[in-house]
Amino acid sequence: MCKIINNSFAKGIFPSALKIAKVFPIRKDGSKSEIGNYRPISLLPSFSKIYEKLVYSRLYNYLTKLNILTEAQFGFRKKRSATMAIIDLYDKISQSSDEKKFSIGLFIDLKKAFDTVDYHVLLSKFEHYGVRGVSLLWFRSYLSNRYQYVDIKNSVSDRRLITCGVPQGSILGPLLFILYINDMVNCSNLFHFIVFADDTTLFFSHCNYNILIQTVNTELKKLSLWFKINKLSLNTQKQTS
Numbered sequence: 001m002c003k004i005i006n007n008s009f010a011k012g013i014f015p016s017a018l019k020i021a022k023v024f025p026i027r028k029d030g031s032k033s034e035i036g037n038y039r040p041i042s043l044l045p046s047f048s049k050i051y052e053k054l055v056y057s058r059l060y061n062y063l064t065k066l067n068i069l070t071e072a073q074f075g076f077r078k079k080r081s082a083t084m085a086i087i088d089l090y091d092k093i094s095q096s097s098d099e100k101k102f103s104i105g106l107f108i109d110l111k112k113a114f115d116t117v118d119y120h121v122l123l124s125k126f127e128h129y130g131v132r133g134v135s136l137l138w139f140r141s142y143l144s145n146r147y148q149y150v151d152i153k154n155s156v157s158d159r160r161l162i163t164c165g166v167p168q169g170s171i172l173g174p175l176l177f178i179l180y181i182n183d184m185v186n187c188s189n190l191f192h193f194i195v196f197a198d199d200t201t202l203f204f205s206h207c208n209y210n211i212l213i214q215t216v217n218t219e220l221k222k223l224s225l226w227f228k229i230n231k232l233s234l235n236t237q238k239q240t241s
Contacts, residue, residue: 005051012137018048020159021148021169042148042168052171055138059131060175068129069178070185075197076174085196089203092192096205102212103205106220111235113198114173115165117180118231119143122166125179142172180230187226188219 008014021042030037060078063069069077074085089105096103122143126136146167150157166173166180178197185193194201204219206212227233 001050005054008051009055009138010134012134012141014051014138014142015048016145018045018051019142019146019167020045021146021162021167023148023150023168025150025152040150040168044167044169049171055142056171056175059172062131063129063175063179066130068182070182070193070195072185072193073178073182073195075195075199076178082196085194085201088194089201092203092205099205099207101205101207102209103203104212104216106202106216108200108202109235110198110200111233112165113181113232114168114177116232117166117177118164121230122176122180125183129179143167181232184223184226184230187222190215190219191223 021044024041024043025038026041027037028039074080074082074088093103093105119140123136123140126132126139131139146162147159148162149159166176174197181195181198184195184200188202190204192203194203202219202223204212204216206215
């Protein structure tokens with residue numbers, strides 16, 4: 001097994017047999033006849049987890065050593081939690097209140113964020129962050145030509161090619177996603193970003209109410225452009241302010 005995995009890393013090739021996912025639909029709530037009420041649970045081959053765990057450790061250590069991951073991201077990171085994200089927001093609100101400023105917080109959620117990650121965009125970000133050569137080839141191999149099929153009560157569908165999205169049920173998936181949205185904070189130097197996985201809080205305060213509203217609308221246009229470039233969209237049903 002050691003020789004097989006080392007050979008995979010040396011040649012930049014992820015085995016095709018380990019890129020086939022079995023999907024079980026689990027109903028969340030609502031009508032049983034509505035497809036949108038089901039959550040797809042993806043199962044990957046056990047051996048693929050061994051590859052992924054080794055790569056995850058190397059990639060995470062690399063990103064951490066070079067401080068590539070934004071401090072605004074609290075999800076899927078060691079020594080960080082949702083509680084810390086809430087404390088960060090509380091501190092901002094308290095500070096703004098002490099300074100007698102007007103404040104605004106926008107809480108946004110991305111629509112099927114993990115499932116809509118564009119492979120070409122993700123790989124270009126890998127290269128930008130210094131993951132190149134054989135390592136980049138390995139990630140390209142890992143993401144490309146993945147298939148899935150649905151298994152319901154012993155009825156099995158045909159295999160379908162997965163054209164976007166980080167692999168569900170994978171160890172690498174969450175890390176790949178936060179790397180994908182890592183540069184979102186760069187689209188505005190005025191918003192204070194607090195991010196937990198794909199849930200994003202935008203905070204801004206100002207002593208003048210009119211300037212606050214005008215600034216927020218201007219910065220949101222920049223954020224909207226970032227979403228379009230990265231082929232992501234907001235889940236408007238969950239958006240609140």
